[in-house]
Amino acid sequence: VQLVESGGGLVQPGKSLKLSCSASGFTFSSYGMHWIRQAPGKGLDWVAYISSSSGTVYADAVKGRFTISRDNAKNTLYLQLNSLKSEDTAIYYCISNWAYWGQGVMVTVSS
């Protein structure tokens, strides 16, 4: 099993970014997927979840600003981040079933 995130970087407050997570080694379409984030030096925070049937739920802190989606044909999970704030600065991990974690991608929101 391999999960590889991409798309992170430095972005100004109020701008947008789209993260991707490429999955391999398992039947991606059969599993729900999460995005988890970790601010520098802080603990873990759940961000969003998408079920195998593409039902979605979000943490209150990101509801209305972030959108999780998936493309089962491409074995890829996405997170669209809009209206970014400095407090969204974090490493973002995609995970499946709590056992499989990507290496994470850094998102820095700063002017």
Next chain:
Amino acid sequence: DVVLTQTPPTLSATIGQSVSISCRSSQSLLHSNGNTYLNWLLQRPGQPPQLLIYLVSRLESGVPNRFSGSGSGTDFTLKISGVEAEDLGVYYCVQSTHAPPWTFGGGTKLELK
């Protein structure tokens, strides 16, 4: 939302020492289906977290059996029977019983004495 409180926040141990970490929940984590969805994770420095224990006490494949989990309801414990150098890092409990949202404990940092 369920609040998970981990103690202690920092734990100093010598190699070979046995240690325990507590995770207390603001409400019972027993699901109506009879399962208790409480997991333990370890995050080594510079690494993503890894799953150690799921469903309170079930050892994830490949995890050494010096790790064990116990508890029920609102009180849970992770025990390491004989700390090894590779066990250093931050331990988190996480619950899925009352999700969404999925919630984490604040973490316990295990360091060498």
